[in-house]
Amino acid sequence: MSVKDKVTIPKEILTMVLESARRLHPRETIFLLRGKKTKDSLNITELIIAPAATYGSGFSSFPMHMLPMDFSLVGTLHSHPSGNLTPSVEDLNHSMGRLILIVAFPYQGSENVATYNRDGKRLNLQVT
DSSP states (O other), X not given: OOTTOEEEEOHHHHHHHHHHHHHHTTSOOEEEXXXXXXXXXXXXXXXXXXXXXXXXXXXXXXOGGGOOOOXXXXXXXXXXXXXXXXXXXXXXXXXXXXXXXXXXXXXXXXXXXXXXXXXXXXXXXXXX
């Protein structure tokens, strides 16, 4: 998946994620993303609650060994209560799948959302 590729997310899923981040603030939230890759885009189709997730101040995590073998998982989504949309070194080192989606405070809409590939390159996000 190259930088010019786009990621699509249904508005309903994005709304649910932003609401979850608002409710957990100032702790971070984390989800798994299920989706499908097409020729020129990665389409997010479902939001999965991470098993045994920890929602902490400045971090969120889940035990990877609790995940079932699921090749439809395309990445993770987590919040940054600081308002910074840039992935941290820890985010990049612990990424899973093809993408990292970050929602940042104040969690108001698509302007508070960014998507990156595993190398930290920002991708074009389209809300459908």
